[in-house]
Amino acid sequence: MPTKLPKNYKPTSKEKYMCAKHKAYFKQMLFNWKKELIEQNNRIMFNDMDDNSASADIVDQATSVSGKTVEMRTVNRNKKLITKIDSAVNKIEEGTYGYxxxxxxxxxxxxxxxxxxxxxxxxxxxxxxxxxxxxxxx
Structure with missing residues (x-):
């Protein structure tokens, strides 16, 4: 059964290290972070609104390509973070998280x-x- 946390709970050193509350707190934190990263990647990948790569203006084309490069770097960075988040969640479940x-x-x-x-x-x-x-x- 999942541990229910108080609304504004923050882990403290007064509690046993990596007790059920700590694990639940970090699992929720990691889940929320992963969700934000996936949403950001989806916005980047599926939002082609301001694509000027077909524009006749060479400056618009260059700006578009440059912007796309930055966006793809963000997507790749987010993917790496998501992998690390998944690993951290696995560690919580295995009991090795926080060590x-x-x-x-x-x-x-x-x-x-x-x-x-x-x-x-x-x-x-x-x-x-x-x-x-x-x-x-x-």
Whole structure:
């Protein structure tokens, strides 16, 4: 049976970490975010109202193509986020959500509220980014 949350519920550190309320809160947060991303993608994909690609004016054509490129980048970014959201929801169901994939430590409520798809603690994320920078610099 799903956990019912009070209207303005916010997870607190006074509660047991990743208790049923926390899981329900983040699951709802992730569901709402995914819904927004899908709606945004649908608006972009199915809204061809201001398509000037067939216009005789070269500037209008360039603006249209440039706009479409930005929109497609947004769609692709949203698709990647949706995949990460689905992964986070799976982790909630498996009982591993909120714990660092590298260290197993608690990620922390503040970080998860700010970035509900976070899979690493701040420290592990910084270490990961430093490693990426080292490889990028080589």
């Amino acid at each position: 660092c994939e590298e260290t197993g430590e608690e990620i922390g409520l503040k970080r998860l509220v700010a970035r509900p798809i976070a899979s690493l603690t701040v420290e592990a994320q910084e270490k990961h980014e430093k490693q990426e920078k080292i490889f990028a610099d080589n």
